[in-house]
Amino acid sequence: MAAVSRARRLKLRVFRIVTLVVFGAFFLIPIYAMFEFSTRGNGVDAPRTLDNWKAIGTYPDMVAGIVNSLELAAITSVATLVVLVPTMVWVRLRLPRLRRVIELISLLPLTIPAIVLVVGFGPMYLWLGTNFSDSILTLSFAYSILVLPYAYRALDAGLAAIDVKTLSEAARSLGAGWPTVMWRVIVPNMSSALLNAALLSVALVLGEYTIANNLLYPNLQVELVSLGRTNAGVSIAVAVASLLFAFVLLIAISFFGRPRRMRSEVA
Amino acid sequence: MTAAGNPAVAGVGRPITGGRRLSLTWVGAVPFLGYVSVFLFLPTIIIAAGAFLSDSGPTLSNFGNLSRSYIVSATINSLILSGITAVLGAALGAVLSYAIATGNPNGVLRRAAVSASGVLAQFGGVTLAFAALASIGPAGIVYLWMAQNNLDFYSSGTWLYDLRGLEVVYLYFQIPLMVLVFLPAVDGIRPQWREATESLGGNTWHYWRYVAGPLLAPAFLGATLLLFANSLSAYATAAALINQGGIILPLQISNAITSEVGLHEPGFAKAQAVVLIAIVGIVTALYAVLQRRTGRWLQ
Numbered sequence: 001m002a003a004v005s006r007a008r009r010l011k012l013r014v015f016r017i018v019t020l021v022v023f024g025a026f027f028l029i030p031i032y033a034m035f036e037f038s039t040r041g042n043g044v045d046a047p048r049t050l051d052n053w054k055a056i057g058t059y060p061d062m063v064a065g066i067v068n069s070l071e072l073a074a075i076t077s078v079a080t081l082v083v084l085v086p087t088m089v090w091v092r093l094r095l096p097r098l099r100r101v102i103e104l105i106s107l108l109p110l111t112i113p114a115i116v117l118v119v120g121f122g123p124m125y126l127w128l129g130t131n132f133s134d135s136i137l138t139l140s141f142a143y144s145i146l147v148l149p150y151a152y153r154a155l156d157a158g159l160a161a162i163d164v165k166t167l168s169e170a171a172r173s174l175g176a177g178w179p180t181v182m183w184r185v186i187v188p189n190m191s192s193a194l195l196n197a198a199l200l201s202v203a204l205v206l207g208e209y210t211i212a213n214n215l216l217y218p219n220l221q222v223e224l225v226s227l228g229r230t231n232a233g234v235s236i237a238v239a240v241a242s243l244l245f246a247f248v249l250l251i252a253i254s255f256f257g258r259p260r261r262m263r264s265e266v267a
Numbered sequence: 268m269t270a271a272g273n274p275a276v277a278g279v280g281r282p283i284t285g286g287r288r289l290s291l292t293w294v295g296a297v298p299f300l301g302y303v304s305v306f307l308f309l310p311t312i313i314i315a316a317g318a319f320l321s322d323s324g325p326t327l328s329n330f331g332n333l334s335r336s337y338i339v340s341a342t343i344n345s346l347i348l349s350g351i352t353a354v355l356g357a358a359l360g361a362v363l364s365y366a367i368a369t370g371n372p373n374g375v376l377r378r379a380a381v382s383a384s385g386v387l388a389q390f391g392g393v394t395l396a397f398a399a400l401a402s403i404g405p406a407g408i409v410y411l412w413m414a415q416n417n418l419d420f421y422s423s424g425t426w427l428y429d430l431r432g433l434e435v436v437y438l439y440f441q442i443p444l445m446v447l448v449f450l451p452a453v454d455g456i457r458p459q460w461r462e463a464t465e466s467l468g469g470n471t472w473h474y475w476r477y478v479a480g481p482l483l484a485p486a487f488l489g490a491t492l493l494l495f496a497n498s499l500s501a502y503a504t505a506a507a508l509i510n511q512g513g514i515i516l517p518l519q520i521s522n523a524i525t526s527e528v529g530l531h532e533p534g535f536a537k538a539q540a541v542v543l544i545a546i547v548g549i550v551t552a553l554y555a556v557l558q559r560r561t562g563r564w565l566q
Contacts, residue, residue, distance in 0.1 A: 008471070012369060019366035020376070023359075023442075027383065030439070033402035033409060083299055090295035098296055105303050111551045112311070112544060113500030115517040119540040120310025122524050123317075123533075145306050150389075207390035209503035214521055221393045225507045228397065239397040246390045250382035 031240065038237035052233035059231075062238065065223030068136050069206050072219065076143040077201035080151050081194060083144070088155055089186055092164050106152035109145050114210040117145070125215050136217040146211070147204050151197040158193020162186075192256045199253050203246045314544075317537040329534035333542065338519060342542070344430055345516040349498035352437040356498075357491040359438070360445020361453075361483075367446065368453040381450070384443035391440045392503030399436045399508065403427060428509050436504055441494050448493055452486035489557030496550040499543065516543055 041049040056062060084106075091098050109117070121142055128138055164186065171185045187194065209221035218226075220242065228235035318329050332338070367380050387395070402409045405425055413420060426432050456479055464474040502517040513519035516539065523536035 016366045016369060019362055023363050023366075027387070027439070029409060030398035030402040033407055034398055036408045037401035037406075083302055087296060087299035094292045095296060102296070102299065105307070108307065111496075111547060112307075113502070113517070113547060115500065115502040115520050116314065116540040116544050116547075117310055119520060119524055119536050120313040122536075123313055124310060141306050145303070148303075148307075203386070203390050207392050207394070209393045209507070213503075213506065214524055216525070221503070224393055224397075228400075228507070229510070232397075232400065236397050236401055239394045243386065243391075243394045243398075246386045247382060250385045251378065254378050254382055 031243070034236050034240040034243075038233050038240060040233065052231075052237045055231075055234050056238055059227060059234065061218065062223050062227055062234070065218050065220045066238075068218065069208075069220035071137060072140055072143060073202040073205040075137060075140040076147060076205050077151075077198040079140060080144045080147055080201055081155075081197060084148070084151055084155060084197075085187070085194070086182060088152075088159060089164060089168075089182065092159060093168060103152070103156070107149045110149045114146065114208075115214070117142070118211045118214040121211065121215060136212075136219065139212060139215070139217055139219070142211050142215075143201075143205050143208060146208065147201040150200045150204060154197040154200060155190070155193050158190035158196070161193075162189045195256050196253050199249045203249045206242060207246060314537045314540050317534055318541045319534075321534055326534070329532075329538035330541075332532070332535055333538055337513070338516075338539065341513055341516045341519045344514050345499055348430055348433055348437065348515060349495045351434050352441045352498045353491050353495035356438055356441025356445050356494050357449075357487065360442040360490075360494075361449055361487060363442065364446050364449045364453045368450060368456075372454075380446070384446040386443075388440050388444035388447055391443075393507040395436055395439050395504045396507035398439070399427065399432070403435070430514060432508065433505055433515070436508060437498055437501065440501070440504070441498060444494060444497055445490055448490045449486060452483055452490075456482070485557045485560040489554045492550050492554040492557070496547045496554070499547055499550075 038052045039048045039050060041047055041051070087102065091102055125138070125142075128134070132138070167185050167189065168181045171181045176185070206220060208219065209225070212219040213222050213225070220238075224235050224239055224242075227238075319325055319327065321328060363380075367377055370377055399407075401407050403420075404410060404427060405421065410421065421427075427435075460478050461474055464478055469477070500517070502521065505515055505518055506521065509518065513522045520536055520539045520543065523532070523539060
C-alpha cells in the first residue's frame, strides 16, 4: 500500500512539473517577447536599447490616454464604492427581501457583453455630449456598470465576514447616527474588502477598450492601438507595463484578502 | 428582533408611522436602483426597442438585414471560434487547474498563477494582441527563431490575422478563465475519495472514470459553456489584432455603430446586438443550471 502511494506521489510530481513548465512557457514566452520587442534597436544587429521605453513620454496622445485612464480609474472606483457600500449595508440591515434582487442586478453585467452594452450607450452618450458634457470622464458612468459584478462580489465577501447587524445595533444603541455607523464602524471593519473592490475596479478600467473605442473616447487602450499602428515598439512597451501593473494589483489583492478570512475560519 | 428592525411588522402594528418608516427604508435603495436603471436598464431597453424600430415606425426589417452574407459568415465564424477555444481552453485549463490544485494552497506558485489568470482572463484584451504580435507575429521573436530553423509556420500565408490566429490568441484568455472558474471545483475533491476507491480495490483509472470524473463533469461542462459565452462576447483582442473588416460578430457590431452606414441604419447594430445577447443568454442560463448541480457535491 505504502509503495503504491509512493509511486503515485512520484507520478503526480512528474505530472505537475511537466504541466507547469509547459504552461509556464506558453504564457511567459509572449510576455518575454514583448520585452524583447520593445528593447530592439534600429537595424539587424543593433544592441538592446531602452529608447522605446524612454520615448513613451514624447507621445502627447499616449500620455493623455494614460492620464485619462488613471482619472477614470480613480473616479470609477470611488463612485462605485460610494453607491454600492451603503446600499449593500442598508439592504443587509433593513431590506433583506431586496438582497437577492440587488445581487442579481449587480451580477447582470457579466452576462451582457460590453460590445452589446455599447450599442445602447451610443445614443445616450450622444445626448450626454450635446446637452451635458463630452468629457472622456463621463465614461465613468458606463465603467461603474462594468465593474459592478467584481466590486459586488468583493464587498459581499467582506460583509459576510463581519456581523453587520450586531455591530450597527451596538453602535446605534450607544447613540451613533447612521453616518457614524457607516464611517467609523462598518468601513474600518471591511477595509480589505473595500481595497479589493477598488483595486479590481482600477485594473478593469485601465484595461478597458471596447466601450471607449466604440464611443470614440481616447483612453489608454485606444491610444495603445492607434500608436501601435505607427510605432509598435513604444506601444508594446506601454502594453507590457500596463499588464504587469494589473498583475501587481491582483497579487496585492491576494495578500490583502487573506488574514480576515483566516480569522473568520478559526472563529 | 425589535419592531424598528422589521418594517413589515411595524407596518401592521402602527399603520401611519409604520407606513412612513417603510417608505423611508426603501429610500435607502433608491440611489443604487436609480443608477442601474439609467446606465444598465436604459441601454438594454434602447437596444431591445431600437431593434424593432425604423424611421417610419415598428419594423422587422432590421432582423431581415441579418441575412446579409457578411453577417451570416461573421456569426458562423464567431460560433466556430467560440466552440474551438471553449473546448480547447476548458480541456487545457482543467489540466492546469489540477496541477495548481495539487500544490500548496497558500504557496507562491498558486498565488502567482491565480493572479496571472485573473489578469489575462479579465484585463488582457488589447495587450494580448500585442503579445501575439511580439511573439508569433511576422517580426516576432518566436516566429523569427522558428523560421531560421526551417519551421516557418507562415509558409502557406500569414494566418495570424485570420480566424486561426484568433483561435490561438483567444486561448491566452480562455485557459486562464478556465483556471479561475474550475479551480474551486478541483479544490472540492477530497483525498478520502481516492483512499476509499483504493481500499475497494480501484486503480487510478477507476478513480477518474467512476468517482472524480462524474463529480467534476457538471462543473467542467458548465465552465465550457462559460468559456463559449466569453469568447462570443470578446471584442478588444480581435479589434486590436485585425485592423479592418469584421470576421466575427462583435467586429461587425462595432462596424455598424461607428461607420457611416451605421448612421443610416441605427436599428441594424441593435438587431445584431439582440442576436448576440440571445446566444450568450441561452448559454449562460445553461451554465447556471449546471453550476447548481455542481454545488450539490463540491463545496
